[in-house]
Amino acid sequence: MSRVMVITEKPTAAKRIAHALDDNKTPMEVKKRGASYYDCKRGTDELIVVYALGHLFELKQTVKGWTYPRMETSWVPKYEVEKKATQTKPIINLIKRLAKDVDTFVVATDHDIEGSLIGYLTLKYACKADPMVARRMLFSTLTDSEIQNAFDNMSGTLDFPMIEAGQVRHEIDWLYGINLTRVLTLAVKNTAGWFKIVSTGRVQGPTLSYIAEREQEVNLFVPYPFWIIQAKTVHNDMEIELEYSKKRIDTKNDAENIVKDLDGKTAHVDSINSRTTAQQPHPPFNLSTLQSEAYRHFGFKPSRTLAVAQSLYLDAIISYPRTSSEKLPQTLDLKEILKGLGKMKNYSSMVKQVVQAGNLIPVQGKKSDPAHPAIHPTGSKPTKQLTPTEKKLYDLIVRRFLSLFGESAVKEHLRADIKHEDYLLYLRGLRILKHGWMEFYGPYTKTNEKELPDISEGDSFLLSPVNDEERYTQPPSRFNPSSLLKLLERENLGTKATRARIVDSIKSRGYTLNDKFELSTLGYALFETLEKYMPDILSPELTRHLEKEMNDILQERTNRVDVLSRAKGDLLELLENFKLQEGKIGNELVTGLQRYWKSKEELGECPKCREGTLRVIRSSKTGKRFVGCSNYSKSKCDQTFPLPQKGDLSPLDMTCPHCGYQMFQVVSGRRKWETCINWTECPGRKDELKALEEQRKKRTEKPQKENKK
Amino acid sequence: MSFCTICGRVAWNKSDFCRYHKEALDGLQSSYELWRKASELSWDEYIEKLCQIDETGRWVLDVAEQIRSGDGLSTPT
Incomplete structure (x- = not known):
């Protein structure tokens, strides 16, 4: 034994x-x-x-x-x-x-x-x-x-190549993360005497750079005008909206001429065309597509999706989630998985349909992963009661898996061409002829079905009213957790296991402001400083090169000692270069920090003395925070306002529509709300106060009841 | 060393603005021609319009507001 x-x-x-x-x-x-x-x-x-x-x-x-x-x-x-x-x-x-x-x-x-x-x-x-x-x-x-x-x-x-690659990743991340963070933090400390951790790292730097570049595009955006034509008609007592064939009209003059030529005129149905398309099921989930889909449908942050998927994996009801693969291997016992799922009430009828159809060859994606297959259910029953979050994610994974066996969905796109002289308008419809795999994927598909009204070729319509509307080009969208994660994956930065954490850390360090990844003043200060003095840290090239070296270790084309030695050499060069400019870097970061703190703590002009600035102050006696006038210390003004004691405050660029006082946002846990500094007196905020009072009551009543028990 | 009259950053190449606001000013000025062709607006009307539109970038808006307040920046030549 x-x-x-x-x-x-x-x-x-x-x-x-x-x-x-x-x-x-x-x-x-x-x-x-x-x-x-x-x-x-x-x-x-x-x-x-x-x-x-x-x-x-x-x-x-x-x-x-x-x-x-x-x-x-x-x-x-x-x-x-x-x-x-x-x-x-x-x-x-x-x-x-x-x-x-x-x-x-x-x-x-x-x-x-x-x-x-x-x-x-x-x-x-x-x-x-x-x-x-x-x-x-x-x-x-x-x-x-x-x-x-x-x-x-x-x-x-x-698997020693994997171990070596893992070891070198930790070592290089440590070297870059620790040394560069100390560089920045000590630059601030030696300049201003403040100790504030200013961090960056091998992947965090390029990520910050992508966010900053997008922010610049948004902030520098000059919109251009264009016009759209809106035409309506009535057919069989039903109001119908028609689509003008040209989506954008470039000049106001042209738009007005079109309206003049069409309004009140008769148009006829010239032709009705139909086009049929078949849509295959989406490939099986890998971690990235699961995170993206979970964000789209449930609003889960990528890190949350990973944590929930990990918990489902540990309960043996789904396969290992940290995978890049979009393929299910032939060795996978699909019948056994379907048998297991068939015993679950929610999926039994769908499984029956899949089995009856007899097509047990799943759709496969392009990406593969040598270590793990695509994410799929195991067919085992959960050993514990799933939380609502787990239930949602599990349902998404199961339905995606079942949809892989479905037939293609068939859609019929209909378009009626409606003409008046040389002007062309459209009326569109969409019909799903066969739902196929969509039946299994159910709530996670969007059909946008729209029936075409009962019209025939030659029918006439009176176009009325016809209007033009001025619109503007849109700035690029800021990132959200899901799109940022996708970008990192596309740029091959970080790994499937680390990306979600990096996305979170950018926010938790205060470099961005909200879920839309709007760059904060601190984020700007860091980006500008690094861009000026250490541009290599922001460049994806450096970290992509390291990723390639780690991959070479996995493929046994190089070894840990050589990769580490080269990385140390490069880093030392960077640090020496930095040391020469520490003073300048410190000054810029300190200015940025001052701007950041100002933006976080200043709440506009004092409404009482009109000279001082309202600031968030923490009482040295009680530790509680409140809003006070900067002239208080000069004994000139005693204006104060109370503040909620919990949560992260950020001043907003707006005043209260009820009382005119400065507004601010409070984020506490998952709750987020906006109020004004005058919230205890503001006539528009009575309801908020009432709700707060009720919450307090409930909280105090609960322990009393429990004590009685 | 001079500083941006809008945000206090270091001014860019002897301009009154930092590099961001300078770039915003350049973009705002170069876009006027297209706006003029599209909707026959005067320079002042154009600036007023940019101040009202939600889509206008923050730095462009900062510059447009400064122009509207009449601090000497005028129609591009």
Whole structure:
């Protein structure tokens, strides 16, 4: 009998893996000093299934001092780097103790760069085992059958190119992130004496640059006028809107002439044309398309979609979500998945339709991923009650999967050409002749069906009224989380696992203002400074080159040591160049920060003294914030306004329509609202106050009721 | 060193504006010809229109408002 340690990535995964591998499906959870492991039997082997909590080890500089350059690092337990990571200590200690009497080590973390690195670091630094003799389980879903198969057919070696690529990614990200952030932060500190973390990094820099460039396009946009023609008619007592054949008229004069020539005139139906098109189902989801679709339908941020998908994966009801693939391999047991889904009330009738149609060849996309298939349901039933968010995402994934087996949707596009002399107008209709796959994808498809009125060739219409309307060209749209993520993917910046976090960090650092990624004054200051003094950091070329080198490691065309050495050389050159200009950089960032804080804290002219400026002030005695006049310290003005104590405040560029006072926005958790500084007295805000009062009442009543119970 | 009369950034090449507002002014001036052809507006009417339209970029709006307030910037030659 041999003792085998199976290293998993998370507690939930450990539980599922232990359950799948135990002969009796009753693994025993052994709890020890704030951590646990699973004890199971498989044949003659005793399995100890342990878990990490994502990364248990992180990089730390080996030479002390919060300065730069810092180039040498070592892997240390995470709790030594992150104060909050206290949970990792008992887990590392437990793995250390258990590893002493183990014969074979098996890595069963996720099959991707991060998963492979987590397994390797746990083996090397917690188990103190030789990674060269460890074995590797490879799987894409956490279903019993796939885990058992992965265990019985495990690989005899770890995937070292993947591990090296993961290691070098962490090392280079650490080197660039830590050194460049210190460069900027210390430049501010040495100039103004303030300590404010100003961060940038290998991918964050180019991302900021894309946002800034788009912001510039929006801010520099000069709209051009054009005119559209609106024509109406009545047919069989029904008002019909007609479309003028030219969508844009360039001059006011031309538009007025068209109106003059058409208004009150008779037009006739010259011809009715129909065109039929067939639309294939969309390809299976990869992480990026899932994130994009979830944002479109539910408004989920990409990071949220990833977290929810991860939770569905850990419950073994969907496959591994961090995949680029849009393909389902032939080895996938589609019948078994459909059988499982057929047992679920929501999907049974659809599954029946799919099976009856007999076409079990799914539509495939173009992109592939060597490690994992496209995201698909496993057919297993959830072991727990899904949250509403999980339900939504699961439904989207299942319906997308079912739609892959559907027939093409057939649409009939109808167009009636209506003529008056040389003028041409259209009347359009759209009919869905066959819904095909759309029936399965259901609420996530848009049909825009529009019946063509009952008209025939030769019918006459009186065109009345006919008007022209002035319109303007539109500026480019700002990014939203989904479009920014797509851009990063298209530009090959970051990985499918890191992009969502980068998108979030741009916002959480204060570089952008809202979900529309409007650049803040701080974002501008950072962008302008980097553009002037360290343009390489903003260039996607640098990071794209590093991504290519990491990919070369994966393909075994180069190795970690060489890539790291080149990256360190490039970084040192950048840092030396920076050191020479530290003063100038510091000055520009300080000016930008001052502008940022001003924009965050100033709320316009004081309505009382008309000289001072209203500012957000925090009381040194109570710690509470309020609005006060800048002339208060000179004993000239005592104007104050109360402020909500929770949430992030940002002044708005508008005044209250009820009382004329400055408006501001409060963002607290997921809630966001706008009010004026005079909100406690404002006649228009009585309802808000009432609602607030009721909320307070409810909050105070709740604990009282619970106490009585 | 001189500063932008609108936003306080460093002025661009001896202009009264920073590089953003200078670029906005250039764009605003070069677009007038197209506006004039399209709707026969005078320069002042054009500036007034830009101040009213939601689609106008923020920096262009800043410059248009400054022109409207009559600080000496005039019709491009």
